[in-house]
Amino acid sequence: MTPQSTIDTILEDDFHPLPYLIRLHAQAAPDRPALVQDGSSLTYAELDALMDRIAASLQRDGLRPRDAIAICAGTSIPYAAVFLGGLRAGVAVAPLAPSSSAESLVTMAKDADARLLFLDRTVAEQLAPVRASITAPTVALDGSDAGKAFDAWLAPEGSKPQPVDIAPDWPFNIIYSSGTTGAPKGIVQPHSMRWTHVQRGRINGYDSSAVTLISTPLYSNTTLVCFFPTVTLGGTVVLMAKFDAGTYLKLAQQYRVTHTMLVPVQYQRIMAREDFGQYDLSSFRWKFCTSAPFSAALKADILKRWPGGLVEYYGMTEGGGTCILSAHEHPDKLHTVGQPAPGHDIRLIDDEGKEVGPGELGEVVGHSPAMMAGYHNQPQKTAEAEWYDPSGKRFIRTGDVGRFDADGFLTLMDRKKDMIISGGFNVYPSDLEAVLQQHPDVVEAAVVGVPSTRWGETPIAFAVVRPGAALDDKTLLSWANERLGKTQRLAAVQITDVLPRSAIGKVLKRELRDSFGRTLD
Structure with missing residues (x-):
C-alpha cells in the first residue's frame, strides 16, 4: 500500500493521531512545501524530521506523554514545528497569547504545569519584571538570549523519538480564554476533538493542493481550526507574523491561496482598500470567518467582490x-x-x-x-x-x-452578560449597534450598559466615524434615538478613533465600560 493510499484509508477511521498523517505526507510527497513564511519554507520531509528532533529533545529532557509545554511567541515556522513536535511526543501544548499581561502569563504557565516554555525576545522583555516567577526552563525560538537557543536545544539531526501510542482522550492542547471577563481558563481539547476538525476539513476542500493563508495568531483556536486540517491533509500553510491588509492581498495573489480564516475586522480592512480589485484572487475556494459578529452588509460585499465560497462558523x-x-x-x-x-x-x-x-x-x-x-x-x-x-x-x-x-x-x-436591563426592559446592544451602523459616516459602533440611578442600567455607544466626517457626539446621539424604540434609547454617544480589540478582533466591551467611569442620572 502506498503512503497516499494509506492516508486515504485511515481518514475513514474513527481516530488517528495527527502527527502520523504528517509522516505519511512526508513519505508520499517529501518535497511539497508544508510551511512558508517570509521567503523561508519547510517541505514535508523537513517538517517531519524536525518534529522528530523536537519530540526526541522533549523526551531527553524528561517529558512524558500528557505532560505539557507552553509556547508564547510571535507566529513563526519554529513555533509551528514545536507545536507539532510536541504532539508527536504525546505532550499537550499550551499556546499563550503574548498580548497577555506578564502576571497572566505566569499564571497560565503554572496552571498548565508547563515543563518548558518556548518564547522569543519580545516576550522575554515583557516577562522581565516577573522572571523569577517562571520556574520552567526557557527556549528561545528566535535564537535570542531569551533562553537556550532553539538550535542548541534541538537533538542532533537524524534523532528519532521513542514511539508514543496516543489515545483519543489525551490532551492535545490547552487553549486559554482571553481573560477579558476574569482570570483566563485553560480549555483542554483532546486529540479526538482535533481529529473531528480534520474530518470536517475534508468537506471544506482541504487536500494536498490547498494553500492556506494564516494571518491570525497560532495561539488562537480560530487559527488552529484551519492550520491543522491544512498540514494533516497535505496542503501548504503560508504564515503571516502580523496582519496587514495590503501584505495579505499580495501574498494571496503570489501563492495562489485557496483557503483562509479571517476575523470580521480583517475582512473589513481588506474590503475597504481602494486597490482591492487590482489583485487576482480567483484561486480562492473557501473563505472562513469566526470569533466576532459579522455584519450582513460586510458578508454581502465579500460575496459580490471576492471569488470563492464564504462560510461563517459560530x-x-x-x-x-x-x-x-x-x-x-x-x-x-x-x-x-x-x-x-x-x-x-x-x-x-x-x-x-x-x-x-x-x-x-x-x-x-x-x-x-x-x-x-x-x-x-x-x-x-x-x-x-x-x-x-x-x-x-x-x-x-x-x-x-x-x-x-x-x-x-x-x-x-448578544452575549448574555452584555445584555442591558434598563428600567426592567431587556435591551440588546447588537440591535442598537445595527442602527448606528446605518449612519453613512459610522464605520463601526459598540454599545455597553453603564450604571444609572434612574434606570439601573442604561445604554451608551462608542462609535468610529469615517475620516473627515463632520459628525459629533450630540448629532449622532439625536440621529440614533430618532430611530430607536423608547426603551432602547441611548443615554450618551462618544466618538472615538478606535474600539479596543483582542488579538483576534473581539471588541473589549469591559474596557469601554471602565473607560466611561461614571453613573448617569
Missing part, C-alpha cells in the same frame, strides 16, 4: 456545537450565523435551564463530537459551563442569547 473554543452559514448558498440569511452543523445538537434554554419554545429567545447550548474535556484544574468552572438535558446528554453553555427562525437558522442577539 461556536466556542470549548466546543459543544457549531452553526455554519454558507453565505454563498443562503444570501437571504446573512443576518444569521447559519444552521447547526451535521451531528451537532444546538438548543436554547431560559434562565431556569429549561428549553424555550419555537421562536423564543434563549441561551445557546450545544453538543457535538468535538467538545472540551473541561477547564484545566477548574472543575467548578467546568460544571458551570455544562448543561444536561433530561436524558443526561452533556451540552456546553455559550453565554450567547439567540433565536431560531422557521428555517432553523440561528440569529444571535
Whole structure:
C-alpha cells in the first residue's frame, strides 16, 4: 500500500493521531512545501524530521506523554514545528497569547504545569519584571538570549523519538480564554476533538493542493481550526507574523491561496482598500470567518467582490456545537450565523435551564463530537459551563442569547452578560449597534450598559466615524434615538478613533465600560 493510499484509508477511521498523517505526507510527497513564511519554507520531509528532533529533545529532557509545554511567541515556522513536535511526543501544548499581561502569563504557565516554555525576545522583555516567577526552563525560538537557543536545544539531526501510542482522550492542547471577563481558563481539547476538525476539513476542500493563508495568531483556536486540517491533509500553510491588509492581498495573489480564516475586522480592512480589485484572487475556494459578529452588509460585499465560497462558523473554543452559514448558498440569511452543523445538537434554554419554545429567545447550548474535556484544574468552572438535558446528554453553555427562525437558522442577539436591563426592559446592544451602523459616516459602533440611578442600567455607544466626517457626539446621539424604540434609547454617544480589540478582533466591551467611569442620572 502506498503512503497516499494509506492516508486515504485511515481518514475513514474513527481516530488517528495527527502527527502520523504528517509522516505519511512526508513519505508520499517529501518535497511539497508544508510551511512558508517570509521567503523561508519547510517541505514535508523537513517538517517531519524536525518534529522528530523536537519530540526526541522533549523526551531527553524528561517529558512524558500528557505532560505539557507552553509556547508564547510571535507566529513563526519554529513555533509551528514545536507545536507539532510536541504532539508527536504525546505532550499537550499550551499556546499563550503574548498580548497577555506578564502576571497572566505566569499564571497560565503554572496552571498548565508547563515543563518548558518556548518564547522569543519580545516576550522575554515583557516577562522581565516577573522572571523569577517562571520556574520552567526557557527556549528561545528566535535564537535570542531569551533562553537556550532553539538550535542548541534541538537533538542532533537524524534523532528519532521513542514511539508514543496516543489515545483519543489525551490532551492535545490547552487553549486559554482571553481573560477579558476574569482570570483566563485553560480549555483542554483532546486529540479526538482535533481529529473531528480534520474530518470536517475534508468537506471544506482541504487536500494536498490547498494553500492556506494564516494571518491570525497560532495561539488562537480560530487559527488552529484551519492550520491543522491544512498540514494533516497535505496542503501548504503560508504564515503571516502580523496582519496587514495590503501584505495579505499580495501574498494571496503570489501563492495562489485557496483557503483562509479571517476575523470580521480583517475582512473589513481588506474590503475597504481602494486597490482591492487590482489583485487576482480567483484561486480562492473557501473563505472562513469566526470569533466576532459579522455584519450582513460586510458578508454581502465579500460575496459580490471576492471569488470563492464564504462560510461563517459560530461556536466556542470549548466546543459543544457549531452553526455554519454558507453565505454563498443562503444570501437571504446573512443576518444569521447559519444552521447547526451535521451531528451537532444546538438548543436554547431560559434562565431556569429549561428549553424555550419555537421562536423564543434563549441561551445557546450545544453538543457535538468535538467538545472540551473541561477547564484545566477548574472543575467548578467546568460544571458551570455544562448543561444536561433530561436524558443526561452533556451540552456546553455559550453565554450567547439567540433565536431560531422557521428555517432553523440561528440569529444571535448578544452575549448574555452584555445584555442591558434598563428600567426592567431587556435591551440588546447588537440591535442598537445595527442602527448606528446605518449612519453613512459610522464605520463601526459598540454599545455597553453603564450604571444609572434612574434606570439601573442604561445604554451608551462608542462609535468610529469615517475620516473627515463632520459628525459629533450630540448629532449622532439625536440621529440614533430618532430611530430607536423608547426603551432602547441611548443615554450618551462618544466618538472615538478606535474600539479596543483582542488579538483576534473581539471588541473589549469591559474596557469601554471602565473607560466611561461614571453613573448617569
